Amino acid sequence: MGVEGCWIMAVREEATAIDGHNVSKIFGTGANSVAALDDVSVSIRQNEFFTLLGPSGCGKTTLLRLIAGFDTPTAGTILLEGNDISLLPPYSRPVNTVFQSYALFPHMTVAGNIAFGLEMLGKPKPEIDDTVERMLQLVQMEHLKSRRTSEISGGQQQRVALARALAPHPRVLLLDEPLSALDYKLRKEMQIELKRLQNETGITFVFVTHDQEEALTMSDRIAVMEHGKILQVGSPREIYDHPAERFVADFIGDSNFLTADLTSVSGSSAQLKLPSGKAMTASLPDGAFSKGPATIVIRPEHARLTRKKSGAAMSGTLENIVYIGTDTQYHLKLPEGTAFVVRSQNRRDAQEDYTIGDELGIEISANAVQVLRD
Amino acid sequence: MSAGSQIPADSAAPAGKAPGMQAEAARRADVRRNILLTTPALIVLFFAASGPLLIMLVYSFLRPGDYGGVQWTFATDGWASVFLQRDIFDDTLSVADAHLSIFWRSVKLSILTTFTALVLGFPTAYFIATRPVESRNLWLFLITIPFWTNLLIRTFAIMEVIRNQGLINNILTGLGLIDEPIQMLFTDFAIMLGMTYVYLPLMVLPIYASMEKFDFRLVEAGYDLYATRLRVLRRIILPLVKPGVVAGSILVFIPSLGAYVTPRVLGGGKNMMLGNLISLQFGQGRNWPLGAALSLTLLLIVMVALLYYVRSVGKAESHHG
Incomplete structure (x- = not known):
């Protein structure tokens, strides 16, 4: 089959695996139409673990299905290593999917499932057998190869689904919330396993999830999506430490939002005044900012409580303690009425002994203040 | 005290019976209850199916009465005349060509009907199964509409459509496409058309039932793994809905083989099928033993065909695994 041959040429020159240009997907027509994807452009690099993160209905699965070929974009183009694949049927794309429901073929054995894609590509029998063996080893399922897929556990089915999608050695592997059906412990194991598989195979992974923790631990880069748009793309650290928008900050991790007054702006940093009157340095996301009021975010673990109110950045009344x-977590109320959460790690040596109703000072670490675009 | 309330009392005394025995007793009580529940159906089945069958078996070994009915003397003539015929002048035996050709036509038309119903019914079932859940019942309801009208009336309606001065021929002549009407009525084609029409729902419903359980996400998985449409159908959909296809085929094949009304009306007098031949023996033929023997032969054909089918399907299945 020519499916593979034509891709090899393009591989060398292009550093990107997937390029989406102004991709839109509209379901329905007229007044009932819903834009699942709204003019999204995204570039996914070769060999990277790229995560689409967002709440349900944000368009992340739609984008994945467009890359897989189960749907075609209403507008825009999708390039795979430089070749336009927007309108190709899924069976002509060197892209494989690990489905949320696994979608294993119940009438075939574990080995039969893994061999299916290779058989459809018309690979010779010895090569198929060889690859199936290697895949079984890769996911540590050799001992169950002649079992029916209904006779193995959920975690094992997950491994088979992975092996089946990896066997044809796709250019890009798409994973649609593959861990959501597993229990917590197994999910943790599989997160590490997936990362290992990605390193070993060198295949570009596009991973869809609504679980921020999963996204932070596994990804090279994360795209945070909402309402059919990509809000921010960056490494887990960039996304967490420097969220550009309120939604991103709110969706990933816990956040304290305050309104501050920008006093001076220069490049990627700004001087601002907290509601308490204290001056701080903050980081700015891309975009034009001018002096005046702006929303800022402070992560709860970047703040510290102190008995000394003088000299602290802010002060508040302790309202609740959550262990x-x-x-x-210490829930405080600031003088202007805003809620503020401080998180501190529990240590055996230094026992902090605050009680509800205490008036406490809040210290904020340097570089902990991030200005948001909105 | 009822038997049910005694069981917990037993389990409260661990020194008593072994737990295995207690479970066994509970199981037996369960079986007893289930037998009671099925008894009415078993009685009906016994008297309505086994009873007449037994009478048929006895009749097939008797001599025909002069005005129908039977004479109570043992004879094997009934069975002999299923495939053989006695020359009325010199009493020599020869193969009954007429019967053989009727057997052959019945089997041939039944297979063709089953095949046609499958080809038409499968896409229909697929269509219904892929509709949104709310509208599926409406489509199923539409499938059952033909059952509302009497079979005889529907068969006459087909006759009206395909006869020489019927709908199709009139339209074709009116359009000037043909000069002479096409003879469709009273042919094997007419019989097959009629039977396909009558039995098509029996094919659609079981296939739909297994397709409804089919996980259509597997189709996407197939496409994703480089299978084209045809291969997805052959390698993924067909193997998984096979129970429905088998059930539908059996449900169409069996009544086709014994069909009476459709071949009678659409096949005219000369294109007889087994059902008509049997009915003839109990009517004008006044040969009840032969009729009984023919009926039992039909039963045997169905049984052999079913066994063969079920076994070949089972074999194909274990081959896949």
Whole structure:
């Protein structure tokens, strides 16, 4: 089959695996139409673990289905290593999918499932057998190869689904919330496993999830989506430490939002005045900013409580204490009425002993203030 | 005290019976209850199916009465005349060509009907199964509409459509496409058309039932793994809806083989099928033993065909695994 041959040429020159240009997908017509994807442009690099993160209905699965070929874009083009694949049927794209439901073929054995894609590509029998063996080893399922897929556990089915999608050695592997059906422990194991598989195979992974923790631990880069748009693309650290928009900050991790007054703006940093009157340095996202009021975000773990109110950035009244194992969350109320959460790690040596109603000072770490675009 | 309330009392005394025995007792009580529940149906089945069958078996070994009915003397003539005929002048036996050709026509038309119904019914079932859940019932309801009208009336309606001065021929003549009407009525084609029409729902419904359980996400998985449409159909859809296809085929094949009304009306007098031949023996033929023997032969054909079919399907299945 010519499916593979034509891709090899383009591989060398292009550093990107997937290029989406102004992609839109509109379902329905007229007044009932819904834009699942609204003019999205995205570039996914070769060999990277790229995550589409967002709440359900944000368009992340739609984007994945467009790359897989199950749907065609209403507007825009999708390039795979420089070749336009927007209108190709899924069986002509060197892209494979790990489905949320696994979608294993129940009438075939584990080995039969893994061999299916290779058989459809018309590979010779010895090569198929060889690849199937290698895949079984890769996902540690050799001992179950002649079982029916209904006779193995959910975690094992997950591995088979992975092996089946990896066997034809696709240019890009698409994963549609593949871990959502697993229990917590197994999910943790599979996160590490997936990362290992991606390193070993060198295949570009496009991973869809609504689980921010999953996205942070596994991804090279994350695209945060909402309402059919990509809000921000960046490494987990960039996304977490420097969210550009309120939605991104709110969706990933816990956040304290405050309104501050920008006093001077220069490049990617700004001077601002907190509501308490204290001056701080903050980082700015891309975009034009001018002096005046702006929304800022401070992560709860970047703030510290202190008994000394003088000299602290802010002060507030302690309203609630929530113990969550590793950490304790202190819910405070600032003088202007805003809620503010401080998180501190629980340590055996230094026991902090605050009680509800205490008036406490809040210290904020350097570089912890991020200005948001909105 | 009822038997049911005694069981917990037993389990409260661990020194008593072994737990295995107790489970066994509960199981037996369960079986007893289930037998009671099925008894009415079993009685009906016994008297309505086994009873007449037994009478048929006895009649097939008797001598025909002069005005129908039977004489109570043992004879094997009934069975002999299923495939053989006695020359009325010199009493020599020869193969009954007429019967053989009727057997052959019945089997041939039934297979063709089953095949046609499958080809038409499969896409229909697929269509219904892929509709949104709310509208599926409407489509199923439409499938059952033909059942509302009497079979005889529907068959006459087909006759009206295909006869020489019927709808099709009139339209074709009116358009000037043909000069002479095409003879469709009273042919094997007419019989097959009629039977396909009558039995098509029996093909659609079981295929739909297994397709409804089919996970259509597997189709996407197939496409994703480089299978074209045809290969997805052959390698993924067909193997998984096979139980429905088998059930539908059996449900169409069996009544086709014994069909009476459709070949009678659409096949005219000369294109007889087994059902008509049997009915003839109990009517004008006044040969009840032969009729009984023919009926039992039909039963045997169906049984052999079914066994063969079920076994070949089973074999194909284990081959896949």
